[in-house]
Amino acid sequence: MTNFIQKNISKTFKLLQGCLGNLHFRAYQNLCLTLLTLCFSLFSYVEAWSQDGTSALRPGVLELKVGDALPEDLWNLSLTVINHPEGKQTIRLADYKNKPIILDFWATWCPGCITSLQNLDTIQRELPNEVVIIPITNDNVQKAEAFIKERGWQLPTVVNNSILQEYFPHKYIPHYIWVNQEGIIEAITGAEPVNRANIKTVIDGRNLDVANKIDLLSFDSKKPLFIDGNGGSGxxxxxxxxxxxxxxxxxxxxxxxxxxxxxxxxxxxxxxxxxxxxxxxxxxxxxxxxxxxxxxxxxxxxxxxxxxxxxxxxxxxxxxxxxxxxxxxxxxxxxxxxxxxxxxxxxGLSARFERRLIDCYVLTALPTLKHAFSKGGERKDNLFGEQNEEKYIQNQTIDFLSGYLNEILPLAVVDEMSYRGTLDLKFPQPDIQNLKPLQEALRKQGISLEKGNREIEFFIISDN
Structure with a gap:
């Protein structure tokens, strides 16, 4: 694709030189500059397309999975290689039919890939006729060649081929495709299962029992986990x-x-x-x-x-x-x-329970409280009814009374009554300016309501 564009650009420049020879030099220069800019944009687009591995170039390409047979067009696909021992510039997978094949997607910047590929290069030398190991990288040719030469690897490496990325899409490397002698994908794995024992298993035609690698291609590390399915359902x-x-x-x-x-x-x-x-x-x-x-x-x-x-x-x-x-x-x-x-x-706040000594009203029981013991019947009251009417509670606990008093009195009300049965009480509408009528009414019924000082538990939310 790139060579085709380069040849046509060269022809276009020669044509322009012939047709525009009489143009003013500045106009000719500006036109050439515009054409160069257009060509550069085209090159950039093609390069980004290739790196993305998009299937727009080959609409018929389908992702291959474990258990699938390699299709004929993949067997016969021409693959550009470097470091071939016979100096070949291209190979086909069909050249290695009836042998186990391991496709190894790697990169020069991936430490795990390098460690594993070093091991695979050694295994390939040990088993030159029993298995075929084909590394595949998206690194540019010069960088990959220098990297391989420095390490003395002998494995031919496929370069500049986005079609393989389309057949075997993945997000993380190293990424390995195990193809058995029948051309069936036996496994798709990461680096851990790539060892002599498992390679020997495939060579012997036995089933390879390893965990398959599944990459979430849609995962976006810049987005929160599990939101809109990013990373799964959670x-x-x-x-x-x-x-x-x-x-x-x-x-x-x-x-x-x-x-x-x-x-x-x-x-x-x-x-x-x-x-x-x-x-x-x-x-x-x-x-x-x-x-x-x-x-x-x-x-x-x-x-x-x-x-x-x-x-x-x-x-x-x-x-x-x-x-x-x-x-x-x-x-x-x-x-x-x-x-x-x-x-x-x-x-950015602290919270705690804390006991504090405060002014309060204290409820205590008097000996005459027994006269207020409830006679039973329906539980009812008018504590939050009309103003200025006489208040009553019927068959209610002292907690009910203290909760009401806590809402209307200016100080906290502390319940120190030991009685936990129910009561029938009557008393006037409390007047916070003059509590004597309320106090006298409660006293007659066996309850003391007096000012005091007590340690009371508070919940405090404060600055750190």
């Missing part, structure tokens, strides 16, 4: 930590630690979650922890905004995250510890 992942933006079309979901004993992995995830919800994956107690006992000691306003809602109570889509962790099979607490480490690295 079903064999053993460890992965993933953060992303919200996934449209999915609701907020969090999981427990999921143990897969078949694949020996543990998995936990949170989909379309606020940052604080992700922290509840690492610190499970947060899932029922009072929000008023969560402190944000974060100076960066952008980071702080991740944990607070807008004035209308909505969370920005930019503040929702999706997270997934897959680890080797492990205990749930160990998996959650790993989630905590991931969150620290991703958000």
């Amino acid at each position: 079903t064999a992942i053993k460890y992965r930590s993933l953060f992303s933006e919200a996934i449209p079309g999915l609701f907020q979901t969090i999981s427990s630690v999921i143990s897969d004993t078949i694949n020996h992995t543990s998995r936990i995830y949170g989909i379309n979650c606020r940052a604080l919800t992700l922290y509840s994956l690492a610190y499970q107690k947060l899932q029922s922890f009072p929000e008023e006992r969560i402190e944000y000691e974060i100076k960066d306003s952008a980071k702080r905004a991740l944990f607070v809602t807008t004035k209308d109570g909505q969370t920005s889509k930019n503040h929702l995250f999706t997270y997934e962790l897959i680890t080797p099979l492990n205990a749930s607490d160990k998996v959650r510890e790993r989630v905590g480490v991931d969150l620290q690295h991703f958000f």
Whole structure:
């Protein structure tokens, strides 16, 4: 193809010289320069085409696989060679029919290829009539010849032949095609199975039991693994930590630690979650922890905004995250510890439970509490009903009352009551400016609500 273009360019220049002899020298020079540029572009295109191994030159070429017979057009394909012991410039695979053939795709820049090819050159000298080893390289002729000569190799090497790349597409080298005496592809492998024992197996006509090499031709190392199938579906992942933006079309979901004993992995995830919800994956107690006992000691306003809602109570889509962790099979607490480490690295924040001494209200039981023991019946209340009406709880626990008080009182409420049964209580609407009516009503029913100082557990998220 290249020789054809060169000959025609030469003829075109001679024709131009004859036809344009009367042109002004500058015009003639500019025309020649334009033609040279066009020719250079054509050469560059042909070279890139050859390196890509595209099948556009041979639309009928089909990828050959293990078990396929070599087609006649491949047997008779003229292959350009260097380093041939008889000085030949071309060979055909048909020249070696009825012998085992090993095609070795290699390059001068590939250390593994060089080590293996050195060994194959030795084996070929030992078995000159039993097997045919044909190295194939895309390196240019001068570079390949100098490289082979320096090492004293005797193997003839195929150069400048993209058609073989089309029959045997691959992404990584060394790449070996094993063809048996019947012209059937016995195996396609990497370097590891290429040894005397396996070569002798093929020579003896026995089946070659080796792992076949499969290259993912569409793999792009510049793109993330397993996204859009880049590298496969990801079903064999053993460890992965993933953060992303919200996934449209999915609701907020969090999981427990999921143990897969078949694949020996543990998995936990949170989909379309606020940052604080992700922290509840690492610190499970947060899932029922009072929000008023969560402190944000974060100076960066952008980071702080991740944990607070807008004035209308909505969370920005930019503040929702999706997270997934897959680890080797492990205990749930160990998996959650790993989630905590991931969150620290991703958000650049530290998190911890910490006990702090604070002013608070303390609920304690009085001897008369037995009079408030519930008489049973339906569990109900009106704590969040209309303002200024008398409040009541029926057949509810003290936790229900302390949770309500924690929401409306200016200080935290600490429950120090030992009673864990249910209660029937009545009391006036709490007034944070004057708590005496509430305190007196609760006291009459056996409950003390007084100010005090206590160490209370808080969850702290702070700058590192």
